[in-house]
Amino acid sequence: MQSASDSKTSLTQVVQNQAQGHLAVKLGFGILGVGAAILTWRLAAGFIGSSLILPLPGEVAFSLMRISAHSDFWVSVLGSLRRVVLAFSLSLLVGGITGTLAAMNKPFKSFLAPLLTTIRATPVLALILIAMFWLPASGVPIFSAFLMAYPLIHGSVCAGIEAVDPELLQMAMVFKVPSRIILFKLRLPSASPFFLTGAKSALGLSWKVVVAGELLSQPAFALGTGMQDARLSLDTASVLAWAGATVFLCGMSEFALGIASRRLEKRRMELPA
Amino acid sequence: MSLSENPFFRAESITKSFGQRQVLSGISADFPRSSVTAILGPSGCGKTSFLNILAGLMPADSGKLIGFPQVSFSYSFQDPRLLPWLSCLDNILFALSGLTDRQSSMERALRFIKAAGLDAYAAFKPLQLSGGMRRRLSLARAFAYPSDVCLLDEAFTSVDLKLRIELMNLFSLLWREEKRTTIFVTHDVQDALYLADRILVFSSKPARLLDIHTIDSPREARRYGSKDFSELEELLYRQILS
Known part of the structure; x- marks a missing residue:
């Protein structure tokens, strides 16, 4: 006769198998999508027949191997990564502080609103060009990415704090919990899912703006600078190789942040302290 | 008489409406210190609104609270x-x-x-x-x-009978620690008979105070669902179903 623990184990196995099956299907369709995109690219490149306009996928892969064989490529990756981390951290810090203050203080929220609307409406390229007048080459991408990512963090923190469950606030009010404790133990933790979603978008945006800023300001050791140098040499395959490296790094950092935030959230809500 | 000497908390002629819909109609009641009072009435009659008014979480449209505004509350909510x-x-x-x-x-x-x-x-x-x-x-x-006053809003409902009795026994145990003035809201006659010293019966919406019953039997001697209070039980059912 099958015991209760045996049936529980087999049920767990069924659930695990189903989850693995879903993952395999998801992965399979993902690979199929990439394959279809490469095939379309291959067909389009064959049809155009000019490496200057659209090189073949193989040429881009070869260029990527060639440039990644040089230490300069890796130094450039590290340089861009450093700028992204700096811009992203700065936007987390400033956006976290002003987002919290704006959620707690309506006049401050109104005070910041025109500035944030202006920043959001300003085209990235205009911002980069203006920053080039003010800052050294290496500072331009950091400043521009910060200004683009900051409103996202500010908005998500502010919205998260404002969306706190009113019933929990009412409970805290009955027990006369001090405002400082309400902020740190109720409002900010409530905002964390909003904050993580905003942070993920801000990270992706930071990569895009940092590389765009590097492309125009040309700092030493940067993915954008590599891309621009390749463009000036009319080496389209290398431009695409540098762009591919950027997309890969951006995707990987977003993926890593997604995993970290999911684990953090799970741990925060479920595991014993 | 100072507040600490006053043996009662009191609500006088409390009324409350939400828009055109009146939920509480002139409710007056005393709540003796260190007693357990049950507010019994049909679901949705305005019992929780009354509790929220006592706790200062919601203003009454008219009426007066004596003793309540000066004291601290703890609250066990429905959720x-x-x-x-x-x-x-x-x-x-x-x-x-x-x-x-x-x-x-x-x-x-x-x-x-x-x-x-x-x-x-x-x-x-x-x-x-x-x-x-x-x-x-x-x-x-x-x-x-x-706190000075403990408020419980349907704290024993939506669970099975065994757990409900467990929760009510836990309540008795915790209450004995400090014998705090407690007001609890329920729509279950058995819960009220098992725990309360006094039972205030509310009518359906708009809630009026229909009756006040006092139970003298010590809480420790009561058994859940016993027929010791069968006459009162029958009267309470009649009142809340009326």
Whole structure:
């Protein structure tokens, strides 16, 4: 006769198998999508027949191997990564502080609103060009990415704090919990899912703006600078190789942040302290 | 007579409407100190609104509260209202964080979490607990907070009979620790007969106070669902169904 623990184990196995099956299907369709995109690219490149306009996928892969064989490529990756981390951290810090203050203080929220609307409406390229007048080459991408990512963090923190469950606030009010404790133990933790979603978008945006800023300001050791140098040499395959490296790094950092935030959230809500 | 000497808290002619819909119609009642009062009435009659008015969470349209505005409250809500990211112990400490003496807050939190039988789960988060355990934690939090008046809103409903009796026994145990003035809302006659010293019967909406019954029998001697109060039970059913 099958015991209760045996049936529980087999049920767990069924659930695990189903989850693995879903993952395999998801992965399979993902690979199929990439394959279809490469095939379309291959067909389009064959049809155009000019490496200057659209090189073949193989040429881009070869260029990527060639440039990644040089230490300069890796130094450039590290340089861009450093700028992204700096811009992203700065936007987390400033956006976290002003987002919290704006959620707690309506006049401050109104005070910041025109500035944030202006920043959001300003085209990235205009911002980069203006920053080039003010800052050294290496500072331009950091400043521009910060200004683009900051409103996202500010908005998500502010919205998260404002969306706190009113019933929990009412409970805290009955027990006369001090405002400082309400902020740190109720409002900010409530905002964390909003904050993580905003942070993920801000990270992706930071990569895009940092590389765009590097492309125009040309700092030493940067993915954008590599891309621009390749463009000036009319080496389209290398431009695409540098762009591919950027997309890969951006995707990987977003993926890593997604995993970290999911684990953090799970741990925060479920595991014993 | 000073507030601390006054043997009663009092609500006088409390009325409340939401838009055109009146929910409370001139309710007046006394609540003796250190007593357990049940507010019994049909679901949705305005019992929770009355409790919220007593706690100062909602203003009354008219009427007067005597004694209530000057005292502190603890509240066990219909939904346990726990912070899912804090452990059981930290949930209680959160409610006690307004108290100045941290050492005594910790001692109280540990004492009441133990009384609720949750000491082994002190480090667990609410999502790791069963529904019944969360209710127990909510009760423990309400009693751990050193309030003058303890309010319980349907704290024993939506659970099976065994758990309901467990929760009510836990209530009796916690209440004996400090014999606090307690007002609890229920739509269940048996719950009221098992725990209350006094039962206020509310009519259906707009709620009026239909009757006040006093139960003299000591709480410890009562058995849940016994026929000791069959006449009163029958009268209460008639009143809330009328």
